[in-house]
Every structure is written in structure tokens, then in C-alpha cells.
Amino acid sequence: MRPTNIDDIVGQQHLVGPGKIIRRMVQAKMLSSMILYGPPGTGKTSIASAIAGSTHYAFRMLNAATDSKKDLQIVAEEAKMSGSVILLLDEIHRLDKTKQDFLLPHLESGRIILIGATTENPYISINPAIRSRTQIFEVKPLDEAAIKIGIKRALQDEKNGLGKLPVNLKPRAETFLAQATNGDLRSALNGLELAVKSTATKADKITITLPIIEECIQRKALRNDKNGDAHYDVISAFQKSIRGSDANAALHYMGRLIEGGDLTSIIRRLLVIAYEDVGLGNPQACARTVAAVTAAEKIGLPEARIPLADVVIDLALSPKSNSGITAIDAALADIRAGKSGEIPAYLRDAHYKGAAKLNRGVGYKFPHDYPSDWVKQRYLPKQLSQATYYQPKTNGKYEKALASQYQRLLKAQRES
Known part of the structure; x- marks a missing residue:
């Protein structure tokens, strides 16, 4: 099911959609070497294959870890004969210095158009000499709609599918297959193929039900005997349990999501919870959440449950504060109601010739020139000079200190 044309790529529209960078490169026939990085099964090889098919260049695939320098030499000789070759080099983060030194002049000459594929962060794992000669593009997990497109194509394609x-x-089986494979189209197609080829034909049909898909991808769907909204009900209960400081309930609901293989929803929801419900009550817990979900994405299930469990307990037992979301929503409400007003002239950009003639930046007081790096000065538009959006809470030590500083500054700013 590998695409042979850029129009056939499933997902990654931020790279191959109309007017996007890789499509523009193909249309202009101005290809440059690139590195594609992202999770497995999200389209790195597919993009390389489609680029080659769309441009009619020869296409070769090698693995940086297992293929030798001699294999690279064969590709280079072919490039000399044919003009240019697109080389997909998988696991490019494992390219050793000997192979790298051989490749560099061919990349500079343009004879080899390298498309490196890796699941590792290229800014950390790939040698700067290679990195400086390539464009770096992130390939993202596919959403449910994109996975369903890939599934439908596989079911309709008589030659390759x-x-x-x-x-x-x-x-229900299709939806679960699209959700439970965590944005990995390869896993979804593998599960579908196994399900179809291991199911007997009955009444001239191979009927694939939810239990069959569950067994083939080794994931369990969330059950709901009434309205089919179990997935969203569990996510809602998960967030509300953390907000309510019940660590045991939060672990239970996350366990349901883990059993359903829904790592994406867990990660997204934890990041929202950290900043919406804990926020300034315990900012360190927010930072720990980011670190935990990053680790979970790197290691994947089932091991991802370990850092996720730690951070769920951390968030549930942290002091809570929603003052951040309340403050920005209050500011947005004023803006949407037309309460904006003019920015004070002394706060406007003055980094251009003639700004002073327009009174831009004139009279601005530079806080660092004053004791304690603060000076009384109006920053809000005049019509909103008395607006207060932030209403601090004092459940945690950090926000309690912020609240004290905030009230002191607010009082000093408004004293006549």
C-alpha cells in the first residue's frame, strides 16, 4: 500500500498538502536532501516513495545500521549513470563516520538526494555535518480520520490491498482500529490484514467485528452498553478525578484508557489538566508532566504506564489553581466584546526612523533604570486601566507568593 504519488500520501498535510513545503519542492522539481523524523508507521518511507514516484527519479532504500559502505557505493555509481537517485536511508541516526564521510560529497553535488528517516530527535542524534546539509521535517502521528482513509484504501485496492x-x-471495529493504533498506519494495516486473513468466510462475506480487531491488535476497546460515548466519558471522569484530588479514581480511569491503547488521549489530557487544573498551584508539577509525557511518547506502551502513573498521582495530590485559564478567558471576553482601546503611545514600537515624530515610544520609562527594576507606568489601554483579569488563589506556596507580589504591585500602580 506504499504510495507512489504525493497525492496518495495519507496524513502529513502540513508537509504535502496544497502549498506546503514538500509538495512545492516536488512541483518545482527542486528537491533537496531532508530528514524526516517521527514515530513509527506515520509515513516517513511513504513520503520518500511518493517523492520518487512524483518526480520519476530512481528510488533506493538502505538502512544506516545494517547496510555497508559498499551498498552506498553501488547507489553512488547508479547516480553517476542516471543523473540523480533518491536514497531513503532508514535509521539515519545510526550512520557511522565512514559512511557519513562517503555520503557528504554526493549530497553536495546533488547526485544523491538523501531522505533520512528516524524516530529520534535529529537535533540530538544526528551528526551536525549531515544535519547542516539537509532540511529537517517532523512527521506527526496520524489522526483517526487519516487512519480511516488508509483502511478504506486497503479494502478497496485490488492490486496491493x-x-x-x-x-x-x-x-465499531473500524473506529477502534483507527483509534487504538495510536496514529500508526502500519500497525492498523497489519492488524486489518491479520483479521481478514484469519477470519473464515461466511455467507460470502468476511465479517470483521470489534472482538476480532481487539484480538488481532491485542487491545481492548472501552465498553458502553448504551450510547457509545464511553471513550469521552472515561476521559471526562479522568480529568475530573484529578481535579477532585482522587488519585485512586484517576489511576482507575487512566487504566481503562491504557487498556484501550489510547496513549494519545492520555498524553493530551494530562497536559491540559496540568495547566488548567493545577497550574500556578504547583508549576513544578506542570513541568514534571511535560517530562513524563515526553518519556511516555518515547518508550510507548506498555512501559509508558510507569511515568504516566507517577504524574497522575503527582497532579491529583497537588494544590489546585485554575486562575490562569480564568484570567485569559476574562481578557478574551473583554476583547471579544470590543473592549480594546489604543495601546499607549509610549509602549508602541519605536525601532524605525521617524517613530519619534509620531510620538512612538516617547516618554517610555525603562523599568531596569529604576530601583527594584520597577516604575509606575500605565500599560493597559486607558479605557481598561482598571481591568483586573488575574484573580490569584492561595492553595499552593508558589501562587501564594505570586498573589502577595501581585497585590503589592497593583496597589502601587493604582495609587494616585
């Missing part, structure tokens, strides 16, 4: 078989994929 399952189109010749009388498959009846039930809607």
Missing part, C-alpha cells in the same frame, strides 16, 4: 476479498468491516 484486500480489494479482491469480500470484507465487511463493521463500523
Whole structure:
């Protein structure tokens, strides 16, 4: 099911959609070497294959870890004969110095157009000499809609897919397959193929139900015997349990999401919870949440449950504060109601010739020139000079200190 044309790529529209960078490169026939990095099964090889198919260049695939310098030499000789070759080099972060030194002149000459693929952060794991000669593009996990497109194509394609078989994929099975594979189209197609080829034909149909998909991808779907909204109900209960400081309930609901293989929803929800419900009550817990979900993304399930469990307990037992979201929503409410006003002239940009003639920046007091690096000065538009959006809470030590500083500065600013 590997695409042979850029129009056939599933997902990654930020790179291959209309007017986006890789599509523009293909259309202009101005290809440059690049590194694609992101999780497995998200389209790195597919993009390379589609670029080659769309430009009619020869396309070769090698692995930086297992293929030798001699294999690279064969590709280089072919490039001399044909003009240019697109080389997909998988696991490029494992390219040793000997192979790298061989490749560099061929990249500079343009004879080899390198497309490196890696699941590692290229800014950390790839040698600067290679990195400086390539464009770096992040490939992101596919969303549910994109996975479903890939599934439908596989069911309809008679040559490369399952189109010749009388498959009846039930809607709930399709949705679960798209959700539970965590943005990995390869895993979804592997699960689909196993399900179809291991299921007997009955009444001239190969009927693929939810239990069959669960067994083939080794994930369990969330159950709901009434309205089919179990997935969102569990996520809602998960956040509300953390907000309510019940660590045991939060672990239970996260366990349901883990059992359903829904790592993406867990990560997204934890980041929201950290800043919406804990926020300034315990900013260190917010930072620890970012670190934990980053680790979880790197190691994947089932081991991802370990850092996630730690941070769920941390968030549930942290002091809570929603003062941040309340403050920005209050500011947005004024803006949307038309309460904006003019920015004071002394705060406007003065970094251009003639700004002073327009009174831009004139009279601005530079706080660092004053004791304690503060000076009384109006920053809000005049019409909103008395507006107060931030209403501090004092559940945690950090925000309690912020509240004291905030009230002191507010009082000093408003004293006549």
C-alpha cells in the first residue's frame, strides 16, 4: 500500500498538502536532501516513495545500521549513470563516520538526494555535518480520520490491498482500529490484514467485528452498553478525578484508557489538566508532566504506564489553581466584546526612523533604570486601566507568593 504519488500520501498535510513545503519542492522539481523524523508507521518511507514516484527519479532504500559502505557505493555509481537517485536511508541516526564521510560529497553535488528517516530527535542524534546539509521535517502521528482513509484504501485496492476479498468491516471495529493504533498506519494495516486473513468466510462475506480487531491488535476497546460515548466519558471522569484530588479514581480511569491503547488521549489530557487544573498551584508539577509525557511518547506502551502513573498521582495530590485559564478567558471576553482601546503611545514600537515624530515610544520609562527594576507606568489601554483579569488563589506556596507580589504591585500602580 506504499504510495507512489504525493497525492496518495495519507496524513502529513502540513508537509504535502496544497502549498506546503514538500509538495512545492516536488512541483518545482527542486528537491533537496531532508530528514524526516517521527514515530513509527506515520509515513516517513511513504513520503520518500511518493517523492520518487512524483518526480520519476530512481528510488533506493538502505538502512544506516545494517547496510555497508559498499551498498552506498553501488547507489553512488547508479547516480553517476542516471543523473540523480533518491536514497531513503532508514535509521539515519545510526550512520557511522565512514559512511557519513562517503555520503557528504554526493549530497553536495546533488547526485544523491538523501531522505533520512528516524524516530529520534535529529537535533540530538544526528551528526551536525549531515544535519547542516539537509532540511529537517517532523512527521506527526496520524489522526483517526487519516487512519480511516488508509483502511478504506486497503479494502478497496485490488492490486496491493484486500480489494479482491469480500470484507465487511463493521463500523465499531473500524473506529477502534483507527483509534487504538495510536496514529500508526502500519500497525492498523497489519492488524486489518491479520483479521481478514484469519477470519473464515461466511455467507460470502468476511465479517470483521470489534472482538476480532481487539484480538488481532491485542487491545481492548472501552465498553458502553448504551450510547457509545464511553471513550469521552472515561476521559471526562479522568480529568475530573484529578481535579477532585482522587488519585485512586484517576489511576482507575487512566487504566481503562491504557487498556484501550489510547496513549494519545492520555498524553493530551494530562497536559491540559496540568495547566488548567493545577497550574500556578504547583508549576513544578506542570513541568514534571511535560517530562513524563515526553518519556511516555518515547518508550510507548506498555512501559509508558510507569511515568504516566507517577504524574497522575503527582497532579491529583497537588494544590489546585485554575486562575490562569480564568484570567485569559476574562481578557478574551473583554476583547471579544470590543473592549480594546489604543495601546499607549509610549509602549508602541519605536525601532524605525521617524517613530519619534509620531510620538512612538516617547516618554517610555525603562523599568531596569529604576530601583527594584520597577516604575509606575500605565500599560493597559486607558479605557481598561482598571481591568483586573488575574484573580490569584492561595492553595499552593508558589501562587501564594505570586498573589502577595501581585497585590503589592497593583496597589502601587493604582495609587494616585
